[in-house]
Amino acid sequence: MREFSIQRLRxxxxxxxxxxxxxxxxxxxxxxxxxxxxxxxxxxLSAPQGLRFEGTVLSERAGxxxxxxVSWPDAAGQGTMRRMNAAANPPxxxxxxxxxxxxxxxxxxxxxxxxxxxxxxVAGRATQQLSLKPKDPLRLAYLVDLDAQTGMALAxxxxxxxxxxxxxxxxxxxxxxxxxxRGATTLEAEPYSRGRIVVPGYFLVTxxxxxxxxxxxxxxxxxxxxxxxxxxxxxxxxxxxIEGATLTYTRxxxxxxxxxxxxxxxxxxxxxxRLLADVVRPPRGGE
Amino acid sequence: MTAKDRDSEALSALMDGETQExxxxxxxxxxxxxxxxxxxxxxxxxVSELLQSRRLSCPDVDxxxxxxxxxxxxxALSRNPLWSMAVAASVTVAVVMGGQLVVxxxxxxxxxxxxxxxxxxxxxxxxxxxxxSLGAKSLPVADRQxxxxxxxxxxxxxxxxxxxxxxxxxxxxxxxxxAARSHPAPYVFNVRQEIVVAAEATDGQ
Numbered sequence: 001m002r003e004f005s006i007q008r009l010r011x012x013x014x015x016x017x018x019x020x021x022x023x024x025x026x027x028x029x030x031x032x033x034x035x036x037x038x039x040x041x042x043x044x045l046s047a048p049q050g051l052r053f054e055g056t057v058l059s060e061r062a063g064x065x066x067x068x069x070v071s072w073p074d075a076a077g078q079g080t081m082r083r084m085n086a087a088a089n090p091p092x093x094x095x096x097x098x099x100x101x102x103x104x105x106x107x108x109x110x111x112x113x114x115x116x117x118x119x120x121x122v123a124g125r126a127t128q129q130l131s132l133k134p135k136d137p138l139r140l141a142y143l144v145d146l147d148a149q150t151g152m153a154l155a156x157x158x159x160x161x162x163x164x165x166x167x168x169x170x171x172x173x174x175x176x177x178x179x180x181x182r183g184a185t186t187l188e189a190e191p192y193s194r195g196r197i198v199v200p201g202y203f204l205v206t207x208x209x210x211x212x213x214x215x216x217x218x219x220x221x222x223x224x225x226x227x228x229x230x231x232x233x234x235x236x237x238x239x240x241x242i243e244g245a246t247l248t249y250t251r252x253x254x255x256x257x258x259x260x261x262x263x264x265x266x267x268x269x270x271x272x273x274r275l276l277a278d279v280v281r282p283p284r285g286g287e
Numbered sequence: 288m289t290a291k292d293r294d295s296e297a298l299s300a301l302m303d304g305e306t307q308e309x310x311x312x313x314x315x316x317x318x319x320x321x322x323x324x325x326x327x328x329x330x331x332x333x334v335s336e337l338l339q340s341r342r343l344s345c346p347d348v349d350x351x352x353x354x355x356x357x358x359x360x361x362x363a364l365s366r367n368p369l370w371s372m373a374v375a376a377s378v379t380v381a382v383v384m385g386g387q388l389v390v391x392x393x394x395x396x397x398x399x400x401x402x403x404x405x406x407x408x409x410x411x412x413x414x415x416x417x418x419x420s421l422g423a424k425s426l427p428v429a430d431r432q433x434x435x436x437x438x439x440x441x442x443x444x445x446x447x448x449x450x451x452x453x454x455x456x457x458x459x460x461x462x463x464x465x466a467a468r469s470h471p472a473p474y475v476f477n478v479r480q481e482i483v484v485a486a487e488a489t490d491g492q
Contacts, residue, residue: 044471045471047471057472057474059475059478061475061478061479064478066478068474068477068478070474079473079474081474081477083478093474093477095467095473095474095476095477096467096468096473097468097473098467098468098469098470098471098473099468099469104469144471152471153471153472156471156472167475169472169475198372198373204372205465206465207372209371213461214372215462215465215466216372217466217469219469220469220470221469222462222465222466222469222470223462224458224461224462224465224466225372226454226458235443237443237444237446237447238444238447239444239445239446239447239448239449239450239451240448240451241448241451241452241455243455243479244479246455246459246462246479248451248452248454248455248458248459249451250447250450250451250454251447252447263451263454263458265454265455265458265459265462266462266466267466276372279372279373280371280372280373281371281372281373
């Protein structure tokens with residue numbers, strides 16, 4: 001009986017890592033969207049799928065105020081934009097479709113508390129106001145004015161933990177076309193690679209250990225981590241600057257295991273950048 | 288008494304901890320702008336350290352130029368393959384410690400309670416409205432929070448801030464490509480890149 005128990009224990013232990021991996025992956029796509037605020041968030045994250053629009057956007061950050069004309073989608077299923085502040089004949093630029101994975105909202109709900117309030121008129125359209133308050137100090141806060149009819153974000157403010165506005169954008173005008181007017185606009189669900197969690201709420205999206213590049217996300221905010229050798233003679237230290245909502249944090253690490261220069265770029269607070277730098281490990285055997 | 292004499296006297300007072308705050312600021316500015324004064328400051332620090340601990344922990348403490356020279360113009364990324372990211376250990380402790388480290392200094396917490404966006408205060412989740420700053424700025428990380436920190440530590444911090452700015456310009460496009468798809472308005476990442484181009488054009492003039 002005792003031997004049987006040990007065998008079962010061994011079996012359980014051998015299975016455990018896989019169970020943990022599965023549970024980590026499973027919770028992200030298994031959440032209930034019951035509140036109106038969560039439903040509003042779902043609409044924001046799924047836009048512009050199923051929509052077709054053209055509009056003018058005011059974007060403010062880092063002392064810059066830009067007017068851009070955006071439209072969605074083009075024939076290739078991408079967005080296009082032109083910068084109106086630029087010189088004559090601004091070039092057409094492309095912007096990618098957002099992730100439309102159904103599991104993404106669960107990741108976001110896991111780390112942000114949504115609440116819904118009365119909206120205002122944005123670009124001549126009625127909106128609802130969605131607040132995304134972080135559940136921990138590891139992320140920024142967002143205030144979204146979403147279109148009452150389509151659910152698309154017509155205005156958005158990104159704020160630091162102290163309520164300081166870091167950047168914002170807002171539509172000055174927007175015209176939605178009927179879906180199907182000029183062909184299908186519904187995208188196939190775009191899966192996003194969801195790797196292991198390295199810092200609470202942040203999971204690896206892509207990694208290239210050979211180049212020392214890692215990208216993490218909490219479903220909404222993203223941070224990129226770049227690792228390089230620290231030049232000889234450079235002392236250990238750290239520094240950070242913020243441009244709009246984008247933080248850049250650098251840390252030089254000098255230890256017997258190696259000399260690293262770690263750069264973290266992302267729409268995250270300093271504390272998160274520090275944690276991300278903390279979890280970088282040098283190659284086995286040092287440099 | 289010449290200005291140099293006054294600086295030397297102020298430096299001595301600074302070493303003895305007898306400097307008032309305003310005088311401290313002036314002295315530090317003078318040290319930063321005068322290589323001879325900085326050399327004297329370094330020697331006095333070494334002597335002071337020797338007297339206090341009977342050892343020299345770091346004889347060459349004026350590292351700011353060395354850091355800048357070593358780290359500037361380094362476009363190449365890692366030569367060492369197979370870095371990894373581990374799961375954060377003792378996260379709760381780390382968060383608490385980090386939270387304490389990034390508390391803004393008293394000097395920064397006196398921002399006026401107004402916003403310059405759209406002429407109105409921006410309400411954000413019950414937080415107290417403060418000065419809306421859309422400009423680029425440095426952040427107070429541990430080494431630079433206090434004027435009482437050793438000059439060398441603050442110089443290293445300043446060098447790493449400059450490095451962070453350089454890294455932003457170098458790596459932002461790469462980051463933007465990854466981050467855009469998680470944002471409700473992916474095109475804002477295009478806009479962010481233009482700021483970098485504009486900044487580079489300004490620097491080049």
